[in-house]
Amino acid sequence: MSNVQTLNTEETAAKEYVQEVYNTVVKRNPNETEFHQAVKEILDSLVPIVARHPKYRQLGVLERLVEPERLVTFRVPWVDDQGVVRVNRGFRVQYNSSIGPYKGGLRFHPSVNASIIKFLGFEQTFKNSLTGQAIGGGKGGSDFDPKGKSDGEIMRFTQSFMTELYKYIGPDTDVPAGDIGVGAREIGFMFGQYKRIRSSFEAGVLTGKGIGYGGSLGRTEATGYGCVYFVNEMLNSRGLSFEGSTVVVSGSGNVAIYAIQKAAQLGARVVACSDSNGYIYDPKGIDLETVRRLKEVERKRISEYVTEHPHAVYTEGCQNIWSIPCDIALPCATQNEIDEESAKKLVAGGVQAIGEGANMPSTLEAIEVFLNANVLFGPAKAANAGGVAVSALEMSQNSMRYSWNFHEVDDKLHQIMKNIYRESVAAAEEYGHPGNLVVGANIAGFKKVADAMIAQGVI
Structure with missing residues (x-):
């Protein structure tokens, strides 16, 4: 059999494998359209690397990769300014910890549901890998809408949210940050509640904190x-x-x-x-x-x-x-x-x-x-990775109990984004799709995570 025929056979097998994994995702996660979309975009772009390296198929890497390690759903009761009890849903997906503790933002928006949280956590896994930092993928949030709420209502909701979330997070376990609807105000309230419950100042448990209590310039x-x-x-x-x-x-x-x-x-x-x-x-x-x-x-x-x-x-x-x-x-x-x-x-x-x-x-x-x-x-996992990259730098500063100035952080950010671009370009060229940064970013992010998964055994 010629090299061309061998390549075509391997690519056909890879495509069939990828499609089979995707079909299973759709079957197991009905009506989760956002999650389906994220999985399909990434899986389709991985065909070239799976074709070239059959170990990813033989060791069931994709089957494991599309299934989050843990998905937590919880009730968030709180009282509004009129004394009415409100109830929202809270979520945290701890998607993949192969290269480091789970890391990803919290989103407060009415659209939040399991599908959106899982798509975000799945994407986050590859994004975090691209940064070159030792952080795994996670995401969370609630269907709570902060628009039009008073500071008191925001505080009561976030305190209730953290009262449940704190059980699952920690500086070396899972480090949330902000996302849509979660800014400095919300992070501050959640950090305060975490500190109150834990009776300790664990600066590295959240990123996006205020500069005065462990935050990073440039974040x-x-x-x-x-x-x-x-x-x-x-x-x-x-x-x-x-x-x-x-x-x-x-x-x-x-x-x-x-x-x-x-x-x-x-x-x-x-x-x-x-x-x-x-x-x-x-x-x-x-x-x-x-x-x-x-x-x-x-x-x-x-x-x-x-x-x-x-x-x-x-x-x-x-x-x-x-x-x-x-x-x-x-x-x-x-x-x-x-x-x-x-x-x-x-x-x-x-x-x-x-x-x-x-x-x-x-x-x-x-x-x-x-x-x-x-x-x-x-693509997002490459172009918007700067936020989580500096979150990882914030974690590093918290661990060192030391802070870099704005220009030092910005220089590190600039270099990280250049590295992500170069690695994405190189991966796209290596696997036969020059200039296609969707393929390049997905493959570059995937390889680091997949190789770590293989090294750590079937877990």
């Missing part, structure tokens, strides 16, 4: 800055840059705000951002200080922006933000915000690069549109 900016650093590497590969480019950013939370800031620092003009109600278009360039004040201080809706900047336009609904012509798009809001139709609008509008600041913001069909159009595409 707030890390996800947004890291996304821009990654996209800049992609742009440089084609002789392009942020300088003079037009950028559209979705979202107006932590990731979006600091992506806007760093893109502007690199010479870009960011013309749009959004929240869950709609988006603003400012042809003069988004005034970041207004957005930060509205969202981080006053906790208002993005529509208020136009009262201070009457030349800007506010549009209800978020989908059409991607019809704004731009050179670079940074989706930093939520999962599946760019569908196939939106992707085609971006391509028609001349987009040259996409950097996923949110987790899985593009559907599988949208990604296909971008890749077929030869648009530079930075």
Whole structure:
């Protein structure tokens, strides 16, 4: 049998194996569409490495990888300001600890359910591997909606949430952080409750803490800055840059705000951002200080922006933000915000690069549109890994009882994002998909985790 025939036979076997594993996931996890989507995207891209290295199939690595090590669901009762008892659901998936303690954010949003938490934990496993840090994959959260809640209600809810969660976390076991709906306020309340229950100051149990009690400089900016650093590497590969480019950013939370800031620092003009109600278009360039004040201080809706900047336009609904012509798009809001139709609008509008600041913001069909159009595409697990990378640096500082200054952290972040880009490019080329960073990032993240799983036996 020729080498070509052997390769084709192995690839066929790998495809059949991957499809079989995926079919099992769908059967075992009915109606969990987000989880199915995340698993399919990753498994399909692993065919080349599974074909070349049959050990991953023979030792059942994928079967184990798609099944979380642990999923915890719990009740979260709390009392609102009117004295009414409310009940939410809490979740924590401890997905994979092969290369380190579970690490991943907590999301407070009405959409949170087991499917979303599992998709996020699955993605987190590969993302954390890509950072080069010794951290496994985890994720958690609740269907609690922090919007419109008073500080007292937030405190009572987070204390109740932590009263159950504390049983499963620890500096060397599972280290949560923030995500959508969980910022410095929520992390502070949860850390206080954990400290109260444990009667000890375990700084490394949560990341994203305030600077005064164990937090890291640069953590707030890390996800947004890291996304821009990654996209800049992609742009440089084609002789392009942020300088003079037009950028559209979705979202107006932590990731979006600091992506806007760093893109502007690199010479870009960011013309749009959004929240869950709609988006603003400012042809003069988004005034970041207004957005930060509205969202981080006053906790208002993005529509208020136009009262201070009457030349800007506010549009209800978020989908059409991607019809704004731009050179670079940074989706930093939520999962599946760019569908196939939106992707085609971006391509028609001349987009040259996409950097996923949110987790899985593009559907599988949208990604296909971008890749077929030869648009530079930075998948979430690579492009938005900066946040968890600096969370790991925060853990290191907590362990040392020492703090780096902002520039030291930012330099480390910049280097980590460069390394992720280079490793993704190298893996894509090695396994026959040059330029495809979806394949490259998935394979690069997978190999480290899979090899550690094999080394540790069938557990």
